[in-house]
Amino acid sequence: MSFISTNPATGKIIRRFKEHTAAETERKLVDAKRAQSAWRVVPLKNRVRLAMKLAALLRKQKHELGQLMTQEMGKPIRAAIAEIEKCAWATEYFAENAERFLSPEYVKTDASESFISFEPLGIVLGIMPWNFPYWQVLRYAIPALLSGNAAFLKHASTVSGCALRTEELFREAGFPKGLFQVLLIETEKIPAIIADPRVSAVTLTGSERAGSIVASLAGKAVKKSILELGGSDPFIVLADADLAEAAHTGARARLQNAGQSCIAAKRFIVARQKEKLFTKLLAARFKEMIVGDGTDEKTDVGPLSSERMLRGLERQVAESVALGANVVCGGKRIDRAGYFYEPTILTHVKKGMPVYDEEVFGPVAAVIGVKDEEEAIRVANDTPYGLGASVWTKNLARAKRIIPRIESGSVFVNDMVKSDPRLPFGGIKQSGYGRELSGFGLREFTNIKTVYIK
Template structure:
């Protein structure tokens, strides 16, 4: 029988192999799902006070271990250390938020009816499978786990395969806080194992943050089994700048909004839709800010742009830029990978972009900004809406 490939943790800044893990066997997955199901039988009956106490303990542990956990994030997926520390803090805040508010959120809701008493009651589903991405390897998991666990569910995690140390660290946080065994389990498995886990009758629901293709597959499999799903499938947020905007403030914010997490964020601004009358001025200010971004070792507290998380992702980004240039766009800054070790890609500004070009019509997951000139506010809205993607948008004007 052929051996299964190991799950590797590779430092994207140095290309060093940090660790290797044997993927969980079918028997180990079976055991984990059994533990989660058994834990649910008692966890569902625990009080909100009991759950809240444990959740707050986990938040304390996160803050106590902030330096260590942030170091794992930085080493494993290249997030600049200052941003990694902020991610850990955000996770602790998220746990405290649901510890404080879950009981109120889940209180029965009275409904008017002809019956003596009618209300909507919220009850736990069971074990929830989370398929989570690498770009916010702690936050994406804790923002799912906190409300799920506070609602009385148990959870199993299938994390992105390039962040196994982060995946293990999350389970360790819940275990150290005193959560009952099996309440939260990490499964070190490849993507091919997800289908059978979804189909398992002990899994009651599925959530995924990831690509449209992965989300479609998960939704189809969960739907076939009549299981609830929550999906978040990426974004290409428009950043609209009208002629009466504060251009200095807009440009400064635009740089931060695009290049956070080395541009690897679903909620980052990606398409900068600017009316022609102020396009050149905005472009100049934006370009100045981008050229000031410091690229380098993500462990350095002065670094603002680290490596991309994987080399294949860098290659895909490079291809999007190349295809856009072939369609008539121009590069004002960057546009290529950085020489040397590590999966670095220079902070890039592409101008003269049309909505049909790759950097505007596709989700761009890396440090590339697309600048799209438009005639007026009406065209700006039309161009902003010319995308199948969410997740948000911003409008810069002084006339609201």
């Protein structure tokens, strides 16, 4: 069995990767267990030193790493390089703050001494998607390793080159053999890894279906799981919003990574009296975007990751239009090699249409007009997802009144939803549970131990 890496801008095969055998996988488990047993007692300052080396390597090799990303999943090269820079920043942030996050917390009780310590769990399995092939990996692996764990990576098969290159970076930085390893295995082999007693926890970024399966497997094995799943983020534009700024940012929020982001703005919920003007401004921005091969530095929007993803997007748009949605711009596949779709805006969007009910993973914005603030909140929450939300208004008191009524893991006011290593990231409802990033995310990979000394 081999994994195939295909350039989504051309549809041509780049490289084939051989699947790891059962014996190779077992050897990796043995190496990981041995490495973690030694690593957990390595002084934190030594772990931090290696993480800082890794950050330096990321910055030094950002162009090479970005090019590989663009080839394997289509991200425009400028955005790909920016992803590597963000990975370096996050690595440095966790290294600089690991001592603060992992230091014991002393609590005054009836004991002579009582405190909370944060200790490693063991081996953490990360099951990661293709859309941010380095960022998704490092944002779990760095906190996990700094906490004293070992990390396995089961990456999306389409970005196996990025996965193996990440493994090489950890070795180049001087991390011990076996501490961070890639598993090139089929999806049906994952249950055995999760069930293996040497694996202590699993974290997944992916679809709600994949999350449900992984949570079930982890639950059966009584192991911790962290899930970052899909999203259908609302982008609420109230009547007093700065429409020009909202449209400018909204275009970036929807079209980042060709719309293939869990936290991309997907449902634009707009005050009805401003809907026409906002849509006009948003369409102007969409039409300015250059769609093309990600290796061209002028490209703003690259291809979708695969033919399967493209066909799924075509279905969602076609069915929505058949149910009454209006195409303002775009609306079809681009007639060229690769998996390109026009930046698209749909209006007259209603419940029951795929672009309202489902997560839309592509450059398609659904505009939904609402009569007032109450309806905006109702529509924003009318989704099984609860990852992020964006609220646009000049009245900050109004925004703060709305924030606790939005069912999501984060709310951004007058800005697009984004991940930041300094802030916890995650969702509620069908968007998952647990948190990544910040001290909260790092401590997800620890045993929070109570110590009481009489």
